[in-house]
Amino acid sequence: MTNSIIANPSLSHLPFSPIRTMFNAAAEMDNVLHLSIGQPDFDGPAHIVAVHKRALTDGHTRYALDAGMPELRQAVADRYNQLYDIRLKPTNVLITTGCCQAMYMAIHALTCPGKEWIVTEPAFVFSHVIAQAGGIQRRIVTTPDNGYQIDPQQVIDAMSDNTCGILLNSPGNPTGAVMPVETLTPILEEAARRGIGVLSDEVYDRLILDDIDYPTALVHAPSLHHVVMASSLSKSYALPGLRIGWAISSEENIVALQRMHMFISTTEHTAAQHAAVAALEGDQSCVANMVAAYRQRRDRLVKIFNETPCINGYSPGGAFFVMPSFPACTDSFDFAMRMLKEIKVCTIPGGAFGDSCNHALRISFATDIDTIERAMEKMIPWLEKQSS
Numbered sequence: 001m002t003n004s005i006i007a008n009p010s011l012s013h014l015p016f017s018p019i020r021t022m023f024n025a026a027a028e029m030d031n032v033l034h035l036s037i038g039q040p041d042f043d044g045p046a047h048i049v050a051v052h053k054r055a056l057t058d059g060h061t062r063y064a065l066d067a068g069m070p071e072l073r074q075a076v077a078d079r080y081n082q083l084y085d086i087r088l089k090p091t092n093v094l095i096t097t098g099c100c101q102a103m104y105m106a107i108h109a110l111t112c113p114g115k116e117w118i119v120t121e122p123a124f125v126f127s128h129v130i131a132q133a134g135g136i137q138r139r140i141v142t143t144p145d146n147g148y149q150i151d152p153q154q155v156i157d158a159m160s161d162n163t164c165g166i167l168l169n170s171p172g173n174p175t176g177a178v179m180p181v182e183t184l185t186p187i188l189e190e191a192a193r194r195g196i197g198v199l200s201d202e203v204y205d206r207l208i209l210d211d212i213d214y215p216t217a218l219v220h221a222p223s224l225h226h227v228v229m230a231s232s233l234s235k236s237y238a239l240p241g242l243r244i245g246w247a248i249s250s251e252e253n254i255v256a257l258q259r260m261h262m263f264i265s266t267t268e269h270t271a272a273q274h275a276a277v278a279a280l281e282g283d284q285s286c287v288a289n290m291v292a293a294y295r296q297r298r299d300r301l302v303k304i305f306n307e308t309p310c311i312n313g314y315s316p317g318g319a320f321f322v323m324p325s326f327p328a329c330t331d332s333f334d335f336a337m338r339m340l341k342e343i344k345v346c347t348i349p350g351g352a353f354g355d356s357c358n359h360a361l362r363i364s365f366a367t368d369i370d371t372i373e374r375a376m377e378k379m380i381p382w383l384e385k386q387s388s
């Protein structure tokens with residue numbers, strides 16, 4: 001007889017994150033230089049935090065409406081309408097507990113058990129939810145040699161009658177790669193033509209480090225009927241702890257997701273929703289200032305990569321990650337752990353994002369430039385030693 005009451009076998013598809021293994025090992029050591037962090041190193045902007053606090057003292061402690069506060073649904077629609085010159089309505093928006101909940105619900109809603117999702121690799125950990133929902137992952141591998149860019153034709157060729165979803169993530173975690181419009185548009189058009197749903201994880205949509213118009217599925221999809229876009233306050237406004245995110249899609253899809261939402265969280269933290277309105281409607285210079293800092297760090301790292309033969313790097317166009325590969329690295333889990341133990345620099349093994357990434361490490365630049373410089377000063381001689 002087993003002692004476990006956990007009877008649902010689908011849970012076995014949800015692994016414990018290898019990222020935790022690195023953090024736990026680093027926590028036992030002193031003076032570790034972290035290039036591992038997956039959240040902004042900035043404090044939440046003061047004007048937004050002030051609204052959050054005031055909302056609590058003003059008594060905003062009750063449930064909000066289940067699809068989200070009407071003012072917040074409007075503020076999300078308005079922000080994107082202004083950014084992209086589109087015409088979202090508040091009814092195209094569902095407020096969720098971070099981008100995570102929007103993704104979890106969308107994957108469950110789009111998955112037809114036994115059918116396939118096309119997932120580009122490296123893939124953020126959410127792809128595991130596909131198997132938990134009964135779907136099968138069909139991975140399309142990208143490499144650092146061309147900055148982890150996808151060939152759209154490969155994605156189109158992988159679409160079949162057995163495909164129920166396509167998972168896109170641009171800018172990507174762990175690569176920082178931004179999908180150009182020439183890649184995004186044909187994928188969205190072919191998916192719509194075949195009636196395949198696209199989940200576009202755009203949680204880093206405001207952290208664009210090159211001087212380009214960010215290609216979003218909201219603009220380039222033929223319609224919102226075949227797209228769910230997920231994003232949040234977490235990265236753009238450095239407010240991951242407020243747990244406010246959103247799903248954007250056609251009104252019909254949003255109503256369907258709302259039914260699930262009712263049974264998962266019912267409603268998000270009401271005071272945090274007030275703060276989110278302040279974030280989206282207020283002065284946006286806080287976002288621009290953070291992007292400028294990430295850009296400076298990205299440029300510094302890319303310069304170092306270009307000068308260092310034992311690092312196969314590239315320039316990430318967004319987010320605060322880069323995932324170079326290293327000729328000396330064949331088992332990224334062992335490589336990252338040895339580097340942590342021997343020189344106290346913590347990175348994330350590429351293998352956490354797919355079997356094809358085992359020669360790479362995710363480096364986060366959500367940390368100050370001094371930490372980046374000191375970590376690189378230790379890493380480069382260590383890497384050279386591994387290669388010799």
Ligand SMILES: Cc1ncc(COP(=O)(O)O)c(C=O)c1O
Binds near residue numbers: 097103124232
């Ligand atoms: C690619 C990606 N998607 C989604 C999320 C979840 O973000 P949130 O904090 O809004 O739930 C993260 C968080 O690290 C992420 O990196």
